[in-house]
Amino acid sequence: MPEKKEYKVIGTRPIRHDGVDKVTGRALYGADFHTAGLLHGRVLRSPHAHARILSIDTSRAEAYPGVKAIVTAKDLPDAADKVADLGEGAVHLKYLCDNILASDKALYKGHAIAAVAATNAHIAEEACALIDVAYEVLPPVLEVRQAMEPAAPLLHETLKTGSLGETAEEPSNVASHLQHKKGDIEAGFAEADVIIEREFVTGTVHQGYIEPHNATALYNPDGQLTVWCSTQGAFTVREQLTEILQYPISKIKVVPMEIGGGFGGKINVYVEPVAALLAKKTGKPVKVLMNRADVFEGTGPTPASFIRVKMGATKDGKLTAAQTHLAFEAGAYPGSPVGAGAMCIFAPYDIANVLIDGYDVVVNKPKSAPYRAPGATNAAFGSETVIDELAKELNIDALEFRIMNGAKEGVKRADGPVFPRIGFIESVEAAKQHPHYTSPNGKKHHGRGVASGFWFNIGLASSVSISVNPDGTINLVEGSTDIGGTRASIAMQAAEVLGIPAESVNPSVVDTNSVGYTAVTGGSRTTFATGYAAYEAAQDVKRQLIARAAKLWEVDEEDVQFADGEFSCINGKEAQLSFHDLSARLGETGGPVVGSAAVNPPGAGGAFATHIVDLEVDEDTGKVQILRYTATQDAGKAIHPSYVEGQIQGGVVQGIGWALNEEYIYNAEGTMTNASFLDYRIPTCLDLPMIDTVIVEVPNPGHPYGVRGVGEVPIVPPPAAIANAIYDAIGIRMTELPMSPDRMLKAMGKI
Amino acid sequence: MARKTHVQTQINGDSVEFLCEARQSLLEVLRDELQLTGAKEGCNNGNCGACSVILDGRLVNSCLVLGVETGGKVVETVEGLAAPDRLHPIQDAFLENAALQCGICTPGFLMSAKALLDNNPNPTEPEVRYWLAGNLCRCTGYDKIVRAVLDAAAAM
Amino acid sequence: MPHVAIPSLMRNLTAGREHVTVPGNTVREVIDNLEHRYPGVKARLCEEGRIKPGIAVYIDGILTTREGLRERLDADAEIHFLPAISGGIGE
Secondary structure (H helix, E strand, O other), X not given: OOOOOOOOOOOOOOOOOOHHHHHOOOOOEHHHOOOOOOEEEEEEEOOOOOEEEEEEEOHHHHOOOOEEEEEEHHHOOOOOOOEEEOOOOEEXXXXXXXXHOOOOEEOOOOOEEEEEEEOOHHHHHHHHOOOEXXXXXXXXXXXXXXXXXXXXXXXXXXXXXXXXXXXXXXXXXXXXXEEEEEOOHHHHHHHXXXXXXXXXXXXXXXXXXXXXXXXXXXXOOOOOEXXXXXXXXXXXXXXXXXXXXXXXXXXXXXXXXXXXXXXXXOXXXXXXXXXXXXXXXXXXXXXXXXXXXXXXXXXXXXXXXXXXXXXXXXXXXXEEEEEEEEEEEEEOOOOOXXXXXXXXXXXXXXXXXEEEEXXXXXXXXXXXXXXXXXXXXXXXXXXXXXXXXXXXXXXXXXXXXXXXXXXXXXXXXXXXXXXXXXXXXXXXXXXXXXXXXXXXXXXXXXXXXXXXXXXXXXXXXXEEEXXXXXXXXXXXXXXXXOOOOHHHHHHHHHHHHHXXXXXXXXXXXXOOOOOOOOXXXXXXXXXXXXXXXXXXXXXXXXXXXXHHHHXXXXXXXXXXXXXXXXXXXXXXXXXXXXXXXXHOOOHHHOOOOEEEEEXXXXXXXXXXXXXEEEEEEOOOOOOEEEEEEEEEEEOOOOOOHHHHHHHXXXXXXXXXXXXXXXXXXXXXXXXXXXXXXXXXXXXOXXXXXXXXXXXXXXXXXXXXXXXXXXXXXXXXXXXXHHHHHHHHHHOOOOOEOOOOHHHHHHHOOOO | OOOEEEEEEEEOOEEEEEEEEOOOEHHHHHHHHOOOOOOOOOOOOOOOOOXXXXXXXXXXXXXXXXXXXXOOOEEEOHHHOOEOOEOOHHHHHHHHOOOOOOOOOHHHHHHHHHHHHHHOOOOOHHXXXXXXXXXXXXXXXXXXXXXXXXXXXHHO | OOEEEOOHHHOOOOXXXXXXXXXXXXXXXXXXXXXXXXXXXXXXXXXXOEEOOOEEEEEOXXXXXXXXXXXXXXXXXXXXXXXXXXXXXXX
């Protein structure tokens, strides 16, 4: 159980350890990497959304001055029928390889076809234009319901629907069907006095990190491959490289550079294997950078979806049944987050009868990648809108309705697991009592909406080692790339154990040769799991230092106590040493002290959030202006509250962008027509008010300090909260994302 | 090989000479020729502000300025913001307010904020939001960035 | 004896039963005993001596690896077979 005590470091707001590097421009991100003899790579991408590749002729490009090498899918090892085990999930190796460089078919506009290494990036780009590719253009499938039609063009002739181990006879674009069932859905609806059923559509959106993907690779003559890149997980890059290149894992070193945002989109590799192939062919270091259009057209969006939700409640306000059909676009290869959406959709509520059907469907769009609580935002847009409608129909306050039906410890989710101690009710109570919710709201065209969200969070493996310096500081070595201040939140947990200030920890994020396996910075796991490893490594240091103090004082280890940064003797002998003073005496007591830990903690503890939004609808332009926003969230225990607030604020604003502006706009040929930051419009600071946050702390029993992951769940409620506020403002239910001015005007009957 | 032009300019107070092709942007020159990698490339078409620098006192997207255009001009980049022994008050305010997460947009925001405060030492919140609207941040939701700029104005 | 929650998509093999109690000290033994009672179950869950890709095994709510057949079980363990989450991890 979490320690119940006053903390010295946890809960404070120190300056982050990498802060000065990042405000002086000295922090080195992937694209900033430079080394002698560097060549520059550029990827040629398919102009067609769906086409058979008939031939690739690179001869004109090879003859271009300055060109050093060209690679295509032929340079990748044969991947047929192999299964790649990526630790966190197994996938068909052919899919993995084909997404790096297409072998037989281009499956989306922007699909990588070939790559050039040249003496500078301009030459590489010019040479790409000289590669002659013959295509047989095929009709694209661009929408999930269309793709599920039996007569739809097939992306993969061999793909057949899998349903938990059973495979269908006929090929289909439906890669898999999943189902969760609890109770008796028909009986549940029979019990209900009010039933609401609605259909929802969400658009394709991008994670929108500001830093494009990048990778630099170098092959040494001894076969050692080194890759420098910006990634959410150096070890997952190593795993993917070893599978895609069929190359020994011990011969690959991945060096994580600073990373300029990821949100789930920098887990899959794209240019890393390409840089490696070019480096192998040239014997020189090769850097491959994407531009912004490459990022939009060639990397993971999060999928569009079609969602049907039906929920029923008694007139007393008890939810009796919930059913959903979730159809998610996986993009070109199977693997949409429909499974996670299915886990999350009704999780905040205690409902006896639930039926969830999910479909993972391939379409001619980039292979989808995780995006912050993947799948949960799509799902919650449907369920939280229907919850709002039920509450209105029953004339019950929307937050009270959530409290009446809220999941608590011991409630079994539809997908099986039973909740441990969670803070859903507490997050709703905090919203209900917030001055925002109790303030007046009644101006014409102004509306207020609320919505909740759930994300399960993950644990997975993390490793940390700590060495003690003679001046009472420690060096902390970790494998979690720092996307948003986790050097600080991890260091603070070690500091708390050892009774030293956060500033006495020097955290380093190191390469895959220099620390134990550590899973990705994702799943809201880093402060939880790598923090857990730091806690355990610090406990290891503490145990060793107790032994040193015992040696110095010539007493038994049991007679040494450590509290508040002081070692003291408790067998009657007067002796005391601070952590600082003892660290100076390691040489005379046996030499250096290094503590380490590798953990795989199971109790990630789910995260819940509840949001309140006030907005104004401009009847003439259809524009929705956010006026006030408050987000409450159970963080378990906020290690560094400023960065918890920051995660909440950032997630909220991404959710606002998803709700109001962001979408891939495709033409009939399957070309994204808005592949720039001008036309794919993410929120700017001018679009927004301050985002108020309320951190609720219901300690997670699965972590020594009670930490729950916080990063993902704040993106889940905004689209539904905003849709509910729009209904409050103008009496219209919006069921399609984004709720952009044109869709608003259409809904209002103005165009 | 494309022909190169000799350019003499002043960057962060130092006289700097470089050779560049006519097609190279100031951003490319800073990053690839001069190894001043503080300015970042987020879009290379003037929409994200990650490459913001100050050119003759005016805030520009360095991806939209050609290297050859900077001859005889004065360029300020994030590398020149701090004094040798202390950070600039805007840098301090960003750290104290936790106004960065991944940090890739931070150099651009710092230069944008400097250009604002150079011209308007006491901006209101709407003025800060209006001025910074050309800089995209995907991590923070801008709340702490806006507060940091207001704090820096108060401190300066 | 361990309790197995039969996924809805496999209940055609168990005559509609949602929960089955079967003996077994490991996941492998439980699946073998399930197969004995409800032929066809093993082919749905395993291939080449491992849990199939795309299937996740949870023991008492905790996810095990694809080598999960070796996992030892407490006498009253609860086992779930669920679709593996792909794309399920984000920022």
